Amino acid sequence: MNLHSKIVHIGVCTDEKTGAISTPIYQSATFRHPALGQSTGFDYTRSQNPTRKVLEEGIATLEGGSLGLAFASGMAAITALLMIYKTGDHLIVIEDCYGGTYRVIDKVFNNFGLTVTFVDGSHLNEIVDAITPSTKAIIVETPTNPLMKIVDISAVIKVAQPHGIHTIVDNTFLTPYFQRPLELGADVVIHSGSKYLSGHNDLVCGLIVAKDLELGERIRYIQNSTGGILGPNDSWLLIRSIKTLAIRMEKHNSNALAVAKWLQKHPRVVKVYYPGLDDHPGKAIHDRQASGYGGMLSFVVDDAKLVPTILREVKLIRFAESLGGVESLITLPAVQTHADVPVDVRNRLGISGCLLRLSVGIENEDDIIQDLEQALSL
Ligand SMILES: Cc1ncc(COP(=O)(O)O)c(C=O)c1O
Structure with a gap:
């Protein structure tokens, strides 16, 4: 089968x-x-x-x-x-x-x-x-x-x-x-x-x-x-x-790729981490061992002051921990999921106050992008 x-x-x-x-x-x-x-x-x-x-x-x-x-x-x-x-x-x-x-x-x-x-x-x-x-x-x-x-x-x-x-x-x-x-x-x-x-x-x-x-x-x-x-x-x-994993994963994957490409072009975004992007340094290895890129991506904005605004203003996307659900979620790893990683390790790795993690859900991709657009432009 x-x-x-x-x-x-x-x-x-x-x-x-x-x-x-x-x-x-x-x-x-x-x-x-x-x-x-x-x-x-x-x-x-x-x-x-x-x-x-x-x-x-x-x-x-x-x-x-x-x-x-x-x-x-x-x-x-x-x-x-x-x-x-x-x-x-x-x-x-x-x-x-x-x-x-x-x-x-x-x-x-x-x-x-x-x-x-x-x-x-x-x-x-x-x-x-x-x-x-x-x-x-x-x-x-x-x-x-x-x-x-x-x-x-x-x-x-x-x-x-x-x-x-x-x-x-x-x-x-x-x-x-x-x-x-x-x-x-x-x-x-x-x-x-x-x-x-x-x-x-x-x-x-x-x-x-x-x-x-x-x-x-x-x-x-x-x-x-x-x-x-x-x-x-x-x-x-x-x-x-x-039972619905396959169709959900396909949609997470296509939505995340679209969002990652859109974020890459945004003037307030200085870096996007997503293995499906052509400039990702691990893409060739990833393509050998996996058949898709998933729904997770992270991005860095140019000013930490923008972060509270984004987290407050997103509407469709919810500011909440966790990932992998049908609803899109956004987190600030430095103070949430990775708060227990020592601060010197976090700083060395680049898990800074400007790094946001997005769990891209299975909503309509234009709606997700529009939500980010309005939150990033405030
Ligand atoms: C990659 C990864 N492994 C393990 C865990 C721990 O799982 P749980 O929250 O179900 O205890 C998490 C939770 O966020 C995770 O993201």
């Missing part, structure tokens, strides 16, 4: 008895044992739930992995994944990762003796130089957030594999519709499902897909032990949302 059809058919129920098309919500905490020592395969919902199982198997299929796991948030997923590592283990993480990922590694897992080196993932030599005998994982996002840098996934895998180091890709921005890192050889994909996968700014959830069953089972052990699972209702909502 073509990926587009697989996406639509995620969770189509095969219940012979009722013929239901939609997977039921199994709102049950516990399950009856047929007899002593027997199980239906479901004992208690923290361990496994039939609705969650459909979602977990579905995302594993779309990413091309052997085991999927669903969590109460993207951060719960990332936390469970990090728990497979031990005191003294070393991680290499891209420095412009999502601020919450930075925070949980730098401020929480450091208390448990995990060490980390933050690098510019678009410079492979920085990753190579950071490898130590204790390095257990390289964690990347591509495109990065909010600077839209491109990390060469295959090149990272090539340097990681000989040392037995895991390559972990946060695939939140592109989703399996545009990019499937496991097919390139990555070990684990993580998602904030709160973004494009759920797609309607109404759900918080997280997913993990492991390429290899043994590694997946190790993460599943942590999921069951620590309990950060996605509930049956939210699992069902996520299944329903994923």
Whole structure:
């Protein structure tokens, strides 16, 4: 089946008895044992739930992995994944990762003796130089957030594999519709499902897909032990949302490209970061590993004083955190999503008070552009 059809058919129920098309919500905490020592395969919902199982198997299929796991948030997923590592283990993480990922590694897992080196993932030599005998994982996002840098996934895998180091890709921005890192050889994909996968700014959830069953089972052990699972209702909502992923992603992509090209010509805009633009330095690598550019872009205005005006004056576009929903959202990463990245790192990276991040929704593209035009011209 073509990926587009697989996406639509995620969770189509095969219940012979009722013929239901939609997977039921199994709102049950516990399950009856047929007899002593027997199980239906479901004992208690923290361990496994039939609705969650459909979602977990579905995302594993779309990413091309052997085991999927669903969590109460993207951060719960990332936390469970990090728990497979031990005191003294070393991680290499891209420095412009999502601020919450930075925070949980730098401020929480450091208390448990995990060490980390933050690098510019678009410079492979920085990753190579950071490898130590204790390095257990390289964690990347591509495109990065909010600077839209491109990390060469295959090149990272090539340097990681000989040392037995895991390559972990946060695939939140592109989703399996545009990019499937496991097919390139990555070990684990993580998602904030709160973004494009759920797609309607109404759900918080997280997913993990492991390429290899043994590694997946190790993460599943942590999921069951620590309990950060996605509930049956939210699992069902996520299944329903994923069904329209392909058409949503196509529209996010075409809208974002149109907005990026328009912003490039605006006199108050000094820089636009979007991998679909011809002058993007990572475009050639991106085109090798992904089939679309997604709906995220960032831009820099010529004066920080313009920023509060834009955030106040946008009407169709909402000034709110998060991304990946059908409604366009605008954020100021320096004070919102990336506030936990140390200020010297932010300044060095260019996450300044003039940098705005736009999650381009699926509205009419002219309406989005008109809204920006009126907000930028005040
Ligand atoms: C790229 C990326 N990864 C992970 C997360 C964390 O996900 P959640 O907010 O669902 O916990 C986010 C949230 O914004 C994100 O943008």
